[in-house]
C-alpha cells in the first residue's frame with residue numbers, strides 16, 4: 473500500500489507537474505492571445521489615427537538624389553522625428569497612430585538606399601513608432617504634409633546624405649524639438665518648393681524580402697564581406713576654406729592698394745596647406761585662383777563635399793583708419809553691433825556684382841526643419857568661433873574685437889558650422905602691412921589650424 477501510495481503520489485505529483493506545465497502553457501497561450509487581441513484592439517480601434525500606407529521614392533534636389541518617404545495616415549499626424557546612429561536610423565513617433573496596413577507586416581526590408589528596413593511598434597500607449605534603418609548618415613532636410621489624394625493624408629519626408637556633421641547637427645536639433653503637427657494650413661511654401669524643384673521618380677514600397685535560408689555556418693568570417701559600399705571619407709575631416717571675393721569683385725581696397733581678394737586667396741591657400749599637413753583633414757578651397765563666385769555657390773561647393781566645417785576668410789575695411797584687429801563672425805538674424813551689420817551688408821553685396829540671381833530667393837527659408845537645423849548649427853558655430861578666438865588672442869589685435877554676429881549670407885549653410893574670419897582691416901596701415909607678409913599669414917594660418925583641429929576633436933564626427 474505504501475508503495476502503491478507512493479507510486480500514486482508520485483504519479484499524481486507527475487500529473488500535477490504536467491498539469492501545471494499545461495496550465496502555464498495554456499495561460500501563456502491565453503496571455504498571448506489576449507496581448508495579440510489587445511494589440512490588435514489598440515492598433516485598430518483605440519488609436520484615433522492609423523498608418524495606412526508607406527511609400528518610397530526618389531527625388532532629385534539640386535542634382536542630388538534624395539530618398540522620399542511617404543507615410544499615409546487617416547488624419548493629419550503629429551510627429552516627432554529623431555535620428556540615431558549605429559546603425560543609422562530615422563525614428564518617427566506619431567501620436568495615436570496604429571498600424572492599419574493589413575497587407576504589410578510590421579517589419580520588413582527595404583531596398584531603396586539609404587532605406588534598408590522598416591519596423592513599426594508602440595513603445596508606449598498612444599505612440600506609433602515607425603523606424604527606418606539607413607545605410608548612410610542621411611538626414612531629413614524637408615518634411616511636409618499633403619492633403620489626401622485617393623489615399624490618406626500624406627506626410628512626406630525627403631532625406632539625403634550630406635555627411636556625418638550634417639547628420640549630427642540634424643540629430644541634435646531633432647532631439648530638442650517638439651512634436652510637429654503636420655497638415656496645417658501653412659504649407660504652401662513647402663508645396664511650392666516641391667512642385668517647382670522636385671519630381672517624384674517612383675512611388676512604391678518594396679515588399680519585404682524573406683530572410684535568406686540559413687546555410688552551413690562558415691568557419692572564417694571575413695568582416696569585409698557583405699559590408700555596404702565604402703564610406704565616402706574614411707579617416708579625414710573635410711574643412712572647406714572660402715577665400716572671400718575674387719574676379720570682378722576685388723573686395724576691400726587697402727590704403728596701400730592691397731586688394732582683399734588677393735589677401736584672402738593667399739591666406740586660404742596657406743591654411744589649406746597646413747590643414748592638409750595634419751594628416752587628419754582634407755582641405756577644400758572655394759577657389760584656387762582669381763575668380764568670381766556667388767555666395768550661395770560657395771555654400772553649395774562645401775555641401776557637395778560633405779564638409780564638416782566652413783571657414784570664410786576676409787580682410788575688410790572701415791571708415792575709421794584706426795579700426796584694426798581680428799573678428800570672428802557667426803550667423804545671426806540680428807547683428808551684434810552696427811559695424812557688424814554694416815560689414816555683413818557689404819559682404820552680401822558681393823552677390824549683386826555678378827548681376828541678378830534669379831535663384832537667390834532661398835526656398836529653404838520656408839522649411840521648418842532646416843530652420844531648426846540652422847539654429848543648431850549656429851550654436852555649434854559659436855563653439856567654433858570660441859576656439860578660434862582662444863588661439864588668436866596673442867596675435868596683433870586678436871583680442872580686440874572678439875566674437876560678433878550678423879546676417880552674412882555666406883554663413884547660411886543650414887547643417888554645417890560656419891564662421892567668417894575678418895583677419896584685419898585693410899583700411900588700417902599696420903593690419904594691411906601684416907596681411908601682406910607671408911610669415912604673418914603663415915602664423916595666422918597655424919593658429920586657425922590649431923583651432924580647427926581642437927574643435928573637430930571635441931565636436932566633430934569620429935574619424
Ligand SMILES: [Zn+2]
Pocket residue numbers: 716717723724732786787788819
Ligand atoms: Zn570681405
